[in-house]
């Protein structure tokens with residue numbers, strides 16, 4: 001992509017409305033634009049990152065055996081009357097009346113909707129276990145939407161729902177998602193810590209939040225320092241026993257958010273206990289028959305008798321993750337994208353656009369990267385060198401390749417690693433090998 005043809009409305013100054021670094025950098029890097037409080041448009045740079053995160057989340061859900069569906073954003077109120085949540089949800093739910101005076105709502109989550117799909121079609125234990133997920137926009141009329149897309153009113157969530165015959169099956173489904181989350185966050189370049197959590201309006205008796213550590217996080221978390229040294233599981237198709245072992249290992253260390261932390265009952269020595277701030281990027285729940293009972297979701301068991309299914313739900317804040325990753329990975333100059341989610345892998349800087357030799361060398365290099373299917377943003381504009389460098393640092397592409405008059409004569413390209421800051425003068429071929437070879 002040529003920068004001259006791209007839509008990248010960057011800002012030089014810090015926007016006043018942004019209180020935290022990810023919001024500030026997303027606005028400055030031209031990723032999003034506010035439409036109204038807590039509601040945003042995604043501009044090309046932001047949308048590319050959102051799509052990359054969505055893709056990784058999807059791949060890991062598929063790998064874990066969950067099946068993708070797509071449920072609507074607008075739901076009939078009657079479904080929520082069945083579970084009793086239509087009244088319980090309160091002002092956070094956006095309620096809408098259609099032209100026939102039917103009560104509708106913009107879904108804040110989808111337990112009722114998916115339970116309705118399940119009960120319409122699944123009648124036998126033979127069709128279990130089942131895990132259905134979708135990646136869809138949600139709306140919660142938060143009292144104080146803030147921090148940009150981090151606490152929005154409209155936000156993109158991956159929500160999965162598991163259905164099992166009994167608690168044992170449901171626990172395996174829960175563990176399976178727990179492990180899928182560890183893999184997902186690791187691929188996104190994040191260290192995410194699972195914490196025992198409150199179940200809130202979703203309900204249930206077993207729940208974990210996944211927290212990314214960042215100084216600007218909304219809650220304070222307390223954890224045993226060794227939790228961060230655990231290795232992320234990598235294999236596919238763990239058995240139920242293996243899944244339980246992994247979950248037991250990750251939950252054997254003390255970890256709690258401020259609302260659950262109890263200094264009296266915390267047996268971790270002061271030297272081992274770490275306290276930091278964190279951002280909730282995922283939340284999983286086992287709630288048994290809370291919805292299936294209220295909504296009549298039962299299947300015939302092996303003995304022919306009806307069994308109310310045992311359920312769980314599993315959320316990931318896909319749009320929140322864009323901000324979460326920036327909070328965890330930036331410096332004074334801008335964003336530092338992990339390669340897995342970066343909007344482009346390489347930023348190519350032409351230090352002297354308009355100079356025949358520089359233009360020709362850049363075009364050649366650009367063409368070769370594209371042929372090798374490396375995603376590259378080519379700054380072919382007439383800007384000053386300093387401005388071009390600052391912009392590339394701000395938007396945070398993992399690699400920068402710079403070609404200027406001096407390098408052209410020597411046939412050299414300067415390659416900079418955005419994360420380490422390390423710069424290398426390389427021949428065109430060596431630069432290509434480095435940039436094409438990685439990731």
Ligand code: 5CA
Nearest residue numbers: 109151152155159280281282283314315317320
């Ligand atoms: N039905 C369950 C799981 S599918 C559920 O709704 N869980 S949740 O309420 O915890 O939300 C799941 C994830 O969505 C959260 O972990 C968080 O990362 C994200 N999320 C929740 N509220 C917001 C919000 N206002 N803005 C951005 N992301 C949000």
